[in-house]
Amino acid sequence: MSARSRAPESAEQPESPAAADPGAKAPGQRSGPDDRSLKQIAWQRLRRDKVAMVSGIVVVLLILAAALAPLLTKWFGYPPTQFHQELIDPVRRVPYVDPDNPGLGTDPWGAMSSDHLLGVEPTTGRDLFSRIVYGGQISLIVAFLATLVCVALGTVMGIIAGYAGGWIDTLISRAMDIFLAFPLMLFAIALVGVVPDGLFGLEGNGLRIGVIVFIIGFFNWPYIARIVRGQTLALREREFVEASRSLGASTGHILVREILPNLVTPIIVYATLLIPTNILFEAALSFLGVGINPPTPSWGKMLSEAVPLYQQAPYFIIVPGLAIFVTVLAFNLFGDGLRDAFDPKTSD
Template sequence: MTAPIETTGSAAEAQPEAVLSGTQGERIEGRSLGRIAWNRFKKDKVAVVGGVVVILLVLLAALARPIEHLFGLDPNQFHQDLIDPNTSLPKGGMGGMSASHPLGVEPKFGRDILTRILEGSWVSLVVAFGSTILSNVIGAVLGVVAGYYGGRVDTVISRLMDTFLAFPLLLFAISISATLQGGAFGLNGLPLHICVLIFVIGFFNWPYLGRIVRGQTLALREREFVDAARGMGARGPYILFRELLPNLVGPIIVYSTLLIPTNIIFEASLSFLGVGIQPPQSSWGGMLSQAVNFFEVDPQYMIVPGLAIFVTVLAFNLLGDGLRDALDPRSR
């Protein structure tokens, strides 16, 4: 048997102090889950572009009324001098585009399209965000309750979800919106229309998130931190809202970014059918409805609001896909 080789005074005997000598003075910082997700999200350039577009759209919608007042814009101002009385089309071709009206004017009335797009942006986003918040609150609460308690509670809530999913939502929304057009609950006009749309869209869309939250809760309720909370004497409500729901924020955020564009399209569909936002208030769906009669002779009036809906929905979808990959890399 040969004796083990001993090395003295060589690199093989490097001491821990020597190994760490190059790191003196540096602090080793841990990274939170949010920071890790943010680093993943930044690497997805497409999602970042979508997020930037979403931020710009939200700012534009929030500042729509101040911008109109600042520049003296009126979305309902007629410019009959720009309309040919014989054809009801904008004069000069190109949809009446000029320095004063960069996107042209609408046929027959001559209202500025850019101003009406700006005015319609905040209506669409208010309805989309409001209905998404309503459906998320109902879906998250009922979903986590069903998943945690199980048994009869889960059965009742699950059957309630199936009932809501069985409703023909579009026909139901049309009937409710048409019934409440005159006035209800002390509201009328634009506030009533917005509140009705938020209620109809949000109240009947909560089962989609509810199913997702219920499935996630079924897995989380068996985790060690839930058992530890029970062992410390925590009651059901504390576990639901302090232990389980904070761990469900990621899926809820991702689903919200994918639900908002769906609600934008739904609101535009109802306005297109004449049971959503009513004229003279501008809305993207209402503009598309009015453009149908002039599409063949003046397609620009339909293309502009159509592009506004397309860009908004695409931006939210790209942002949602990026957030999903960042918060759950296993979903790739």
């Protein structure tokens, strides 16, 4: 056999990294879909959801408008409690088309102008733009604070019930049933109307906001508590929890460091969907006259004041109604997008 004959089969050939380790990647090779973290996968799904992204942008703009209400009012309007009776026809109670020339008649659509972007209110002549902006500030403050109270209570009660089990779980679950059967709206109407000024050092609208936040947060916690309880029941049997328990970790460590981080996603998604519900609840209370006291702007109160004037000034009921509609719709669509993005069953 010649020297050029093939080498013995036992001779070792250099192996490529891919052959030595099937999971290894060649130099310059990009990470595949399986190398992405949960946050990256969720963000990529959310970016592909155009409706959720647009809704998220609207939510951010609404929050910025509420936070910058004093500046926006200074730049584009007038103080929300400033009256402009000279702009209003004393007979029809709606704005003039041109206040400098009353002979031109009145404008049932608010006489919008560069001075009053959304026109003025009938009867009072207050700037509608500034009242919408400040009304959004009140609605978002109440909604966010109430959601924070609700999420905090629901998370604590749900995680304790799900992890402890036994009589503790039974006791908390029965408390959930009682709270869920409570007539929340009727209780809110009764309580807000009888709470005296000066309670806990609060009075006026500060007290009203505090009572509304307490009612919404304290009586709505069972909804999120049930979600957290169900997730905790599944997580407490997982291997990482068993490993921590076998290593002697305390119950507090397991709840805070092992289970709670895995509950952040459903909590955030539920909180996003709860905020618009709280906005509607505050608007309903103000519409019924037991929410924010005038002259502080409130979308619900503006709707209530617009009802008797809807024929003379239809825009006065459309503008605050549209503000509520857009805000609630944006939060709901953004919450739906978050839920789909974090859902492990959603295909990429």
